Amino acid sequence: MLVEIRQPFDLALTLERFKAFGSDPANLWQEGVFRRILGGRPVELEAAPGGVQVKPGDRALVEPVRRFLGASFDLAGFETFAASDLVLARLVRELRGLRPALLPDPFEMLVTSITAQQISLRAALSIRRRFVERYAQALDGVHPFPAREAIAAASPAELVELGFSSKKAEYVVGLASSDLDLDGLDRLPDEEVVERLTALPGIGRWTAEWFLARHLGRPDVWPAGDLGVRKAVSAFYLGGRAVSMEEARVVGERFGPWRTLAAHYLLVGLRLP
């Protein structure tokens, strides 16, 4: 089944971050085919003219697939905006069709960020791989992300065995056990989502901002504290000089109200050969 995505759209660029740091058993790239659980069952995505080829060909998958692939982002509007910035203008040409992929499961998004706090994305993925394999049964070769209920029932000591720090193990089990309605956050404005999330132990501003950008798909999010964002700002705008979070925040202001897309183009741009 062909699911149309408004052009420009590039599947490989949009899902690049699921292979850039290693293999993720819940977001699997194999020989040009991407697989993950969507709508409760394994789905295959493959690049196709005009959009993406989806198996199985169930109409109920159209909206989840479109959402996952960032179809809601206004790339045409961003390209017009980017023309006024030398760096973004070049990145928009070189990364044509890149959209931020939106993890559909809020629990997956938060746990993914918590694992990545402070350590390299490769190290984080290695820990998360063991977590996914331990707490979720593969369906047809691809793992669902572990269910919140399953982790609420786990003990932090089990997570420590998988490589979590003792603090992070408590944060993840605590998040799973909390009474916060993760699905209800999409009805709140950005800053209120940040407030609700950062009220939980282990979730700071950085984690909450990536949740806004990569789960809720909010268009104007700029995680200025992110090391990758700061490195990109440094490399592209400040001649390689190290930048503080505050400097990165100030540079980001020029990208409003397109900061989510700007951040993603800069981050992926940093990984270009």
Next chain:
DNA sequence: TACCAGGTAAAAA
């Protein structure tokens, strides 16, 4: 071997 890597909270000053 040591140090850094897409942070956060708690202790110390």
Next chain:
DNA sequence: TTTTTACATGGT
């Protein structure tokens, strides 16, 4: 109030 420290694994 602001600054310093501990923390986990993996790559170099």
